[in-house]
Amino acid sequence: MEYIANTTEFQLENTAVALGKFEGLHRGHQLLLKELDKFKKQGLNSVMFTFDLPPNAVINHDYAKVIYTKDERKRILSKTSLDYLIEHPFTEQFSRLRPEEFVKKVLVDKVGARQVVVGADFHFGYRRAGNVELLKKLAPQYGYELTVIPKLQMDGEDVSSSRIRECIKEGRMEEANRLLGAPFTIFGEVIHGKKLGAKVLGMPTAN
Numbered sequence: 001m002e003y004i005a006n007t008t009e010f011q012l013e014n015t016a017v018a019l020g021k022f023e024g025l026h027r028g029h030q031l032l033l034k035e036l037d038k039f040k041k042q043g044l045n046s047v048m049f050t051f052d053l054p055p056n057a058v059i060n061h062d063y064a065k066v067i068y069t070k071d072e073r074k075r076i077l078s079k080t081s082l083d084y085l086i087e088h089p090f091t092e093q094f095s096r097l098r099p100e101e102f103v104k105k106v107l108v109d110k111v112g113a114r115q116v117v118v119g120a121d122f123h124f125g126y127r128r129a130g131n132v133e134l135l136k137k138l139a140p141q142y143g144y145e146l147t148v149i150p151k152l153q154m155d156g157e158d159v160s161s162s163r164i165r166e167c168i169k170e171g172r173m174e175e176a177n178r179l180l181g182a183p184f185t186i187f188g189e190v191i192h193g194k195k196l197g198a199k200v201l202g203m204p205t206a207n
Contacts, residue, residue, distance in 0.1 A: 001078050005052060005070075005087040008110075012084065016044040016115035017107065019122060021054060024067040024161040025076055027181040028119065028152040035117045035147055037081055044114055045083045049107075051090040058090050067164055067180075072187050086111070099130025100138060108142045117147045154179060 016039030018032040036046040056062040107113045124130040152159045167176035198204045
């Protein structure tokens with residue numbers, strides 16, 4: 001997988017692109033990745049397009065906790081069949097980009113989209129004015145085809161990153177793992193401490 005980050009200078013061609021924040025890489029997100037695999041078998045390059053910062057952090061200065069860091073997300077995706085992960089810089093200037101400008105200047109001209117895959121609740125562009133209906137409307141003009149994945153539900157509720165964050169916050173890890181489709185994992189470097197775990201708890205712990 002090729003990782004494109006910290007730059008707006010890239011040029012791809014003949015791609016199938018999944019659009020979204022992809023914070024948790026949960027079961028709903030995995031449905032989009034499976035759709036990309038279908039198009040990859042047809043000869044297209046599979047691309048996940050997301051941002052280096054959550055849009056809310058830039059627009060509303062809301063720095064909510066994330067499920068996976070960028071490095072953790074990249075590590076997980078590197079084990080999939082994805083060809084490209086694009087973390088586009090999300091700046092105040094970029095946040096003002098009109099929906100159709102995003103489609104033309106970024107999605108088509110830079111990413112080279114021939115197939116676009118989104119969730120049913122996907123929004124984009126200035127003030128989130130762009131949606132699935134607009135993507136459908138613009139598809140013939142800009143030469144791509146659109147696939148919309150319905151919102152996945154488990155236990156009568158939507159599978160979402162906010163739901164998983166709440167599970168982790170409350171210690172409901174079995175539910176979080178079911179929604180993620182894999183055990184929640186934290187990556188980091190283990191360092192030596194004072195070895196109190198072995199003495200106090202009777203077992204070693206990770207620092």
